[in-house]
Amino acid sequence: MTIARTLTFAIAVTTGGAALAENRIDRQLPSAPELAAYGTHAVGVRTLEMTNPDQIDILAIDPAAEKPTEWPRYDRPLVVEVWYPAADGGEGSTTLKAFLRDGTTEVSIEGKAMRDVAAVETDTPFPLVLISHGYPGNRFLMSHLAENIASKGYVVASIDHTDSTYRTQAAFGSTLVNRSLDQLFVLDQMAAMASEGGAMAGLYDAGNTGLIGYSMGGYGAIITAGGGVTEASVGYPWGGPHGTLGIHQAGSETHEALPDPRIKTAVAIGPWGMNTGFWDAEGLSGVRIPMLFIAGSQDDVSLYENGVRAIWEGVTGVDTALLTYINGGHNSGAPMSAPKESFYDNADKGFNISEHYSDPVWDTVRSNNIAQHFVTAWLDAALKEGKNSEFLELVVNANDGVWSVDEDGTFKEDHSYWPGFAQGTAKGLTFETRSAAE
Structure with missing residues (x-):
């Protein structure tokens, strides 16, 4: 049996034969932790097209030629998928169309979100969350997470980063320079739509925003959170041509304006850059909002000990x-x-x-359910006045947690198993915290 057929068979056994008929993003294993479950809101989804005018055209700059006296400029297009709490009784297609990593194959993925249905009416605007994919990726890569947290009372805007998607992948320098700029521009656009008349007016509060980034999206999230890149990385010949990355360098005037006060917290999953010298203690000291980092201990792209973990250790003065x-x-x-x-x-x-x-080791649905649980707890604690913060108070190594329950089902004093996880279901995880005072 080939590896591909073996993996397909494993998915069928784990989630049922229906998984082979549909590419579902809403699967929940019986072992899923408590906060992975969908919330009480129906979910809608819609596509927005945005244009960021007069941006530096990184692809039009020849890094081998003499530095131009003026940067070439263009209007930068961005496509954004928005998931949101929907009014009850709406009907719409639950199929999303997305391209695969090969950049040519379009597939259908299925979830709970209904296309273009009316948003729920609310007197209290929901928090806004931005999602930023990897290089390459697309706005649907983390659709399982976007849809899940939207059902719990968030409006989620997931960005297609031009020059970084499966279909538009181009010179890496564009991603390095534009990633944080895209995040901040989409925040501005979403803020404008929330205050103007229209379908989304009053639905969310852009002044209460969280940011989630994966891989290069995590790199961008660190910049947006206030982390400045190194002088050495600005000069890399394979990076931003002719020092264009300097706008994100630690200590630069442009970077000192960050973080944007509307962004209250960030989640960085496998953030890239420490492994290639983009971060140091000075740059990471600029992070000034609470951050959750998520990583695999065998990450061979961003690395772990000398990568994601080193970034986490370098961010000080805030809760992480x-x-x-x-x-x-x-x-x-x-x-x-x-x-x-x-x-x-x-x-x-x-x-x-x-x-x-x-992943060679972790079942994807289990891995995603765990991420849904922790991202929900982290966002709730930061954006919903401490809600669900008890799910973040854990013994470091889940394997050390003690399951101790009376016959009537109440926990004994020595019970220390991770809250929200059924007995034996938190194996293989660690959760470490550092307070702003450390």
Whole structure:
């Protein structure tokens, strides 16, 4: 049996044969922790097109030529998918159309969100959450997370980063320079839509925003949170051409304006950059909002000890946490389950496309359910006045937690198992915290 067929069979056994008929993003295992469950709101989804005018055209700059006297400029297009709490009784398609990692195969993915249905009416605007994918990726890569947290009372805007998607992948310098700029521009646009008349007016509060970034999205989230890149990284010949990355360098005038006060917290999943010298103590000291970091201990892209963990250790003066999937790789907790059409060896890419979404050790649905649980707890604590913060008060190593319950089901004094997890279901995880005072 081939690896691809073995993985397909494992998915069928774990989630039922229906998984093979549909590419579902809303699956919940029986072992899913408490806060992974969908919330009480129906969910809607709609597509927005945005244009950021007069941006530096990184792709039009020749890094081998002399530095131009003026930067070439263009109007930068961005597509954003928005998930939101929907009014009851709405009807709409629950199918999303997304391209695979190969950049050519379009597939259907299925969830609970209904296309273009009316938003719920609310007197209290919901928090806003921005999602920023990896390089390459697209706005649907973390759709399982976007839809899930929208059902719990959030409006979630997931960005297609131009030059970084499966279909538009281009020179890496564009991603380095534009990632944080895209995040902040989408925040501005969403803020404008919330205050203007229209379908989303009054639905959410852009002044109470969280940011989630995966891989290069995590790199951007660190910048947006106030972390400045190193002088050495600004000069990398394979990076931003002719010092264009300098706008994000620690100590620069442009970077000192961050973080944007509307962004109250950030989640960085497998954030990239420490492994190649983009961060140091000075730059990371600029982070001034609470951050949750999520990583696999065997991340071979962003690295762990000398990568994500080192970033977490370098961010001081704010409340932070690090959730680690032991033996997990770079995909821990982030990508949706591999669509069935991705199980093939692509000659151009040189790998089986399903590998882009999966992990050699961790079941993707379990990994995603755990991420849904912790991201919910973290966002609730930061954006909803401390709600669900008790789910973040844990013994460091889940394997050390003691399950101790009376016959009537009440927990004994020595019970220390991770709250929200059924007995034996938190294995293979660690959760470390550092307070602002440390």
